[in-house]
Amino acid sequence: MSGPLGTARVLDEGRGPRAMTGVMAIMTFLTVLAAALGLATAGTARLLDRQLAGRLTVQVIEGEPVRRDAAAARVLTTLRATPGVVRATPVSQAELARLLQPWLGSDAGSAALPVPALIDVDIADASDATVAKLTARVRSTSPMTRIDRHERWMSPVGGLMRTLTLVALALVAMLATATAAIVILAARGGLETHRVTIEVMHMLGSTNRQLAWLFQRRIALDALLGGIVGAALALGITALVGTQMAAIGSELAGGAMLRPVDWAMLACLPLAFVLLAILAARVTITRALGRMP
Template sequence: MSGAGERTRRVLDEARGVRAMVWIIAIMLFLTVLGAALGLATRNAASGLESQLAGRATVQIVTGDPARRQVEADRVLGALRRLDDVRGATPVDRGELAALLRPWLGDAGADPDLPVPTMIDLELADGEPAALARVRAAVTKIAPAARVDTHEAWMTPVADFLDLIVLIAAVLVILLAGATAAVVVLAARAGLEAHRQTIEIMHMLGSTDVQVARLFQRRIARDAAIGAVIGGLAALAMLLLISAQAAGLGSELLGQATLGPLGWATLALLPVAFVLLAALAARLAITRTLERVL
């Protein structure tokens, strides 16, 4: 019986040269791993950005008169440090502001006569709106023209953009998985059609649809495994290259866009998931075709 099964597998494996499905699976998995890595890294970056900005705010003293502006800044700073809602209050050095303005104003940003707002960096003990409202009331009581802006408000467009990237990556992974299943179904049906006479002989010899389906399923699963290894290794090499390039840029946001242990574990499971998906899609397609046609 085992010899007959081996001869049957050899008949079904006549086309050993180039199997298009192997390379299709490899390409699909390569793109899926990259898409999943993009989504996971972007999600981690968004989470890191949100945790970093949570409870952070900036006070801007915008009074035009420099002397009065400094007096108001000192009084506001003292009042903030006495509030229970404020964990820390640090005045922003004018030199740092000048460095931030240099790309637009050049050396003029360091001019002491330039009406640059005095800024105070706040770390709030509680990020609730009520706490922020109390801080804002305490500031405007001393400096009515002052502004209190949360860092989250500044970065909301960036956070929304990152969330959009995560959504696009998730949709991409789902579409690629669906396309892979469709390719496997087409390959399975094409294999059945190519070996129709062989399958009819197997049926006459007593083979059942389940046995025939199992043979094709093994063949397709093996092709999918080969493609998964090729695509997975190629994607791993690409991710390592991208990680090395991103680390060299020194960007704080890109530095947070890491996969982490959970992300790498998820990517490692994708090839296994693809092989299981291919095997399941092949079995369903073959059994239904055999029941309907042969």
């Protein structure tokens, strides 16, 4: 009875799923979902940074259409001749009318409506100094211009994405801490439950190292089973949401799609939880057994 197999049967008397397995499944499920949220928001923030860096819109604000079009042509020529300008593309009045139609209705295409001419611009260097030089050069061509930086008016969205990423990382850290605490409580509870059995095993020659390994094995199996179940559910939900987002067809929603490396990181979370459970159990059990008479 003092061998490892006999001792394992005494200490591991439970049959069927244990409460520890269910708790680990829930914790892993929540952790994987939080990590998926963090990775998705981080991907969206990266996409925004790539798309908005160096993107400008030049507005030629002129009420009279003929003067507006002439000024826009001069500005476009200046932009295309400016070093560092990668692309300068005018937005057609028909496109502007289509964009304004939800707000202005049928009047959006009216020639009497003072709609500015728009030019989309991509620049290689998005620094403030470069933008300031470009602004001065454009306004020397036509004073009736205004330059809007996409990065400036979309920065709140990027800030929100980064905040959500940090919140998700904080949730993962908090859930990992809570999981370690649960494992510690479970280990202590198991030791108290089997205190008499442990004393008998000591008298029969079992060492603290053997007993610690058996408790550690029990907790590791529970954590592994719960981790697999919880991670499978979370990954399934994540894949379902990703499929629905892909069906939207939005470029911004596409930025939230997880990359292969992101899926690999999520798949590794159950293993990380098992290792965390083993470490927490080993430290707790070793210390508790060392204090037993």
